[in-house]
Amino acid sequence: xxxxxxxxxxxxxxxxxxxxxxxxxxxxxxxxxxxxxxxxxxxxxxxxxxxxxxxxxxxxxxxxxxxxxxxxxxxxxxxxxxxxxxxxxxxxxxxxxxxxxxxxxxxxxxxxxxxxxxxxxxxxxxxxxxxxxxxxxxxxxxxxxxxxxxxxxxxxxxxxxxxxxxxxxxxxxxxxxxxxxxxxxxxxxxxxxxxxxxxxxxxxxxxxxxxxxxxxxxxxxxxxxxxxxxxxxxxxxxxxxxxxxxxxxxxxxxxxxxxxxxxxxxxxxxxxxxxxxxxxxxxxxxxxxxxxxxxxxxxxxxxxxxxxxxxxxxxxxxxxxxxxxxxxx
Amino acid sequence: xxxxxxxxxxxxxxxxxxxxxxxxxxxxxxxxxxxxxxxxxxxxxxxxxxxxxxxxxxxxxxxxxxxxxxxxxxxxxxxxxxxxxxxxxxxxxxxxxxxxxxxxxxxxxxxxxxxxxxxxxxxxxxxxxxxxxxxxxxxxxxxxxxxxxxxxxxxxxxxxxxxxxxxxxxxxxxxxxxxxxxxxxxxxxxxxxxxxxxxxxxxxxxxxxxxxxxxxxxxxxxxxxxxxxxxxxxxxxxxxxxxxxxxxxxxxxxxxxxxxxxxxxxxxxxxxxxxxxxxxxxxxxxxxxxxxxxxxxxxxxxxxxxxxxxxxxxxxxxxxxxxxxxxxxxxxxxxxxxxxxxxxxxxxxxxxxxxxxxxxxxxxxxxxxxxxxxxxxxxxxxxxxxxxxxxxxxxxxxxxxxxxxxxxxxxxxxxxxxxxxxxxxxxxxxxxxxxxxxxxxxxxxxxxxxxxxxxxxxxxxxxxxxxxxxxxxxxxxxxxxxxxxxxxxxxxxxxxxxxxxxxxxxxx
Numbered sequence: 001x002x003x004x005x006x007x008x009x010x011x012x013x014x015x016x017x018x019x020x021x022x023x024x025x026x027x028x029x030x031x032x033x034x035x036x037x038x039x040x041x042x043x044x045x046x047x048x049x050x051x052x053x054x055x056x057x058x059x060x061x062x063x064x065x066x067x068x069x070x071x072x073x074x075x076x077x078x079x080x081x082x083x084x085x086x087x088x089x090x091x092x093x094x095x096x097x098x099x100x101x102x103x104x105x106x107x108x109x110x111x112x113x114x115x116x117x118x119x120x121x122x123x124x125x126x127x128x129x130x131x132x133x134x135x136x137x138x139x140x141x142x143x144x145x146x147x148x149x150x151x152x153x154x155x156x157x158x159x160x161x162x163x164x165x166x167x168x169x170x171x172x173x174x175x176x177x178x179x180x181x182x183x184x185x186x187x188x189x190x191x192x193x194x195x196x197x198x199x200x201x202x203x204x205x206x207x208x209x210x211x212x213x214x215x216x217x218x219x220x221x222x223x224x225x226x227x228x229x230x231x232x233x234x235x236x237x238x239x240x241x242x243x244x245x246x247x248x249x250x251x252x253x254x255x256x257x258x259x260x261x262x263x264x265x266x267x268x269x270x271x272x273x274x275x276x277x278x279x280x281x282x283x284x285x286x287x288x289x290x291x292x293x294x295x296x297x298x299x300x301x302x303x304x305x306x307x308x309x310x311x312x313x314x315x316x317x318x319x320x321x322x323x324x325x326x327x328x329x
Numbered sequence: 330x331x332x333x334x335x336x337x338x339x340x341x342x343x344x345x346x347x348x349x350x351x352x353x354x355x356x357x358x359x360x361x362x363x364x365x366x367x368x369x370x371x372x373x374x375x376x377x378x379x380x381x382x383x384x385x386x387x388x389x390x391x392x393x394x395x396x397x398x399x400x401x402x403x404x405x406x407x408x409x410x411x412x413x414x415x416x417x418x419x420x421x422x423x424x425x426x427x428x429x430x431x432x433x434x435x436x437x438x439x440x441x442x443x444x445x446x447x448x449x450x451x452x453x454x455x456x457x458x459x460x461x462x463x464x465x466x467x468x469x470x471x472x473x474x475x476x477x478x479x480x481x482x483x484x485x486x487x488x489x490x491x492x493x494x495x496x497x498x499x500x501x502x503x504x505x506x507x508x509x510x511x512x513x514x515x516x517x518x519x520x521x522x523x524x525x526x527x528x529x530x531x532x533x534x535x536x537x538x539x540x541x542x543x544x545x546x547x548x549x550x551x552x553x554x555x556x557x558x559x560x561x562x563x564x565x566x567x568x569x570x571x572x573x574x575x576x577x578x579x580x581x582x583x584x585x586x587x588x589x590x591x592x593x594x595x596x597x598x599x600x601x602x603x604x605x606x607x608x609x610x611x612x613x614x615x616x617x618x619x620x621x622x623x624x625x626x627x628x629x630x631x632x633x634x635x636x637x638x639x640x641x642x643x644x645x646x647x648x649x650x651x652x653x654x655x656x657x658x659x660x661x662x663x664x665x666x667x668x669x670x671x672x673x674x675x676x677x678x679x680x681x682x683x684x685x686x687x688x689x690x691x692x693x694x695x696x697x698x699x700x701x702x703x704x705x706x707x708x709x710x711x712x713x714x715x716x717x718x719x720x721x722x723x724x725x726x727x728x729x730x731x732x733x734x735x736x737x738x739x740x741x742x743x744x745x746x747x748x749x750x751x752x753x754x755x756x757x758x759x760x761x762x763x764x765x766x767x768x769x770x771x772x773x774x775x776x777x778x779x780x781x782x783x784x785x786x787x788x789x790x791x792x793x794x795x796x797x798x799x800x801x802x803x804x805x806x807x808x809x810x811x812x813x814x815x816x817x818x819x820x821x822x823x824x825x826x827x828x829x830x831x832x833x834x835x836x837x
Contacts, residue, residue, distance in 0.1 A: 195698055195699065196697050196698055196699065197690050197691070197694040197697055197698065197699050198697065200683060200686075200687075200690055200699060201690065203676075203679065203683075204676050204679060204683070204687055207676035207677065207678050207679055208672075208673075208675070208676045208677065210672060210673050211672075211673050211674055211675065211676055211687075212676070212687070213635070213655060214633075214635055214655060214665065214667060214673050214674075215655075215687045215688040215741065216655045216656045216658075216659040216660075216688055217687070217690075218656070275676070275677075275678045275679070276678060
C-alpha cells in the first residue's frame, strides 16, 4: 500500500485532497448510521418513556409512508432522476379509495395502487422517451396530480370499510401490518438493486447514460420501469396512510412528502448525481428523519420548528455530497 | 496585438503546451491548426483566461496581461465563439446581443424599441438579414453563430476567437459567416480561426500557425503554403518524404478470400456522411484514415446504429441489420469501442467487474436475475487474458489508469463475442506499454478470425496495423490503399487529397 502511494502520488497537494475525500466519503456513507445511533442514545437519556414498546411501535408506524416513498425515490435518484410527484400520487391513491370501496376492499386498494403505476408510466415516458428533464416532468405531474386528487376526492372523507381499517390498525404477532408491508417492500427493493439484472442496468444508466446506451442497454425501458415502481410505491404509501387515519384528505395527504423522501434518500448516502442506490442507507435516513421530528415533538417544540430542522438536515446532507464532489476535482 | 511568448502549460506532468509563441495582428484572420491533442484548445484557453500558463507571458496591446478568469479576458476585449452557441435560445436576437447591457428607459425597464433598433443596425452593418425580434432558438445554427459574432462586435471586442464555428453549418451558412468575419477584420478586429475543415483556411485566413505535440511548428502566410505542406506540418512528416510518392514498403497483407462479414453501403448522415460504404472480411484489419472531421467516427457509429442514418444498409454475415438500433447491431455481432472513453465508455463509479459485464448482462441473466458466478468466471478470464491491472474486480473503474480502463472496455466488448469489432482510436491517451499490448491484441484478434475496423490518427498505426486502408474526406470515401500502396507516403498523399487532384489533372 505504502509502495503504491509513494510511486503514484509525487506532489503533496493531491495527497491532502485525497485524504479529505476519504473523510467526506466516509461521512457520506456512514454518517446516517452514526447520527441515528447518537440520536437514539440522546433520546434514551433525555426523553421520558422513550424506551417503551408503545413509543417505538408508534415511531415505526409513523415512518412507514416516508420509508416506502423513499425506497421508490431511491431507485429514481439512482438513474440520476428525481420524482416530485410522489406526494400528489399519494393523495390521488387515497382519494380513489372511498370512490371504489363499494366494489370491495381489494378492488379499491388495487385501483388506488394502479393509479400510481399509471402516473409513474407517464413520468417514465416523458423522461425516457420524450426526453423531458425529470424535475420538469414530475413537477407537472405533481401540480396536475394534486388537482386531480381534489377532483376525485372533493373534501375530507372518512373511510369506515372494516378491511381498510384492519389494514391500517391491525397487526400480526404484535407487529402492525403496515410495518410488515414496509419491511417486505424494503427487502424487495434491496433484492432488486443488488441481485437483479434490472438493478445493474439502473445504476449503469445513472452512472453514464450515454455509455449505457452504447452498451445496448434498454435505457428507455429501464427508466419507464423505475418511474412506474416509484409511482406504485407512492400510491401504496398513500393507501396505508389513509388506512391508518381512516380518512382521505386530498388537499393535505402526502403534502411535502417528496421533500421528506428525497431527504431520506440523500441522508442515506445515495448521491443525487445517480449511479448508486443505497437501500439500507435510505431506510436509516427515513428512520433518522422520523426520529428528529419525534424528538422535537417529545419536547414540545412546535411543528414549524420541526420543519426548519428538516430543512437544515437537507442542506447539511446535500453539502456533504457537494463537498465530496469538489474534493474530487 | 495579442501574443504569447514561450507559453508552457502542463497537466499532471503531461505537457500540453511547450514554449509556444503566437502573435495575432490587428485586422488579420489567423488560422490555428493541429491534430487532436496538439494543444490548440489549451492555447485558446490560455488566451481567454480559462487556464494560466505555467511559464511564459500573454501580451495584449504590447503590455503583459494576466487573465485570472474568463471574465478578465472578456473585459479586455477578447470574445470567444464556440461550436455550440452559448446564447439563450428562448430570447430574441436583440435580447441576446444586448444580454446584460440592455438599454434602459428612465424607469429602469428594458427599452425594447431602442434595443431592437440598435440590434437591427448592428446585424445590418454586418450584412446579415435577420429579424432581431425572433427567438434565437427558431433560427438556423449559422444565424446563431452570426448573432454571437454580432454580440462580440457590440461589446467592442478587439479579438474574436472562433473555435470550430463551422463544424455544424451548411455550406451557405459558412459563406455568410465568412463574410461577417472578413467584415470584422476590415474594421481592425483580430480573429483567430480554428477549423478542421482545411479547405476553409485558404478561403478565409491570412496566416496560419501549426501546433504539434504542444509546440509551434510553423507560422506563415497561407498563400505560401499548399495543402500538402500544411498537412505535412500537422502530422510531422517531411515534404520530401511525401514527394517521393509510391514508395515500396510491402505490407504483409493476409487477406483471406472469404465473403465479407461486414458490408456497409451508402451510409448517409446529415452533414456528416455522404454515402460511405465499406466491407471487411473475417480476419482482416481495415484501417480507416482521414483528418479530423472527415467522418471516421461517424462511419463506425453509423454502422453500430449509434448515429441515426438517413439511408444506407449494414449487413453482417450476409444478414441485414436493423438500422439505428444499438441492441440489434450488438446482437448481430458488432461491437464498438468508442473514441471518447470517459463520456461514452466507462461507468466511472461502477466496479471493474460490472463495467466488463455490462453489455453481456442479458446473456448472463436468468429470469431477470444475474448469474453472478458466470460473470465472475468471465471477468476472471478477461482480467488475466488482457492483463488488466486492478486491485480487485470490485475496484471502481475510475481509479484505474487510462490504459487499464481501455482494456476493461475492450473486455466488455469481447465478452459479447463479436464478429466485427469497430475500434475508434483504441490507443489514444494510454501509456506506451498499454499501447503496445492493445496493438498486439488487435493482431491476435484478427488472426482468430475477427473482422476489425481500426480508426487511428497515427499514420504508423494504420500503415502497420491495417491490411487495407480506406481514406475518408468530408464524409465520403476518397481513396483505398492496399498492397504496395499501403505506405505512409501514399497515406499522406491520400489524406491531403493529392491522389485525387492528380487523377483529375488539376491543382488547387
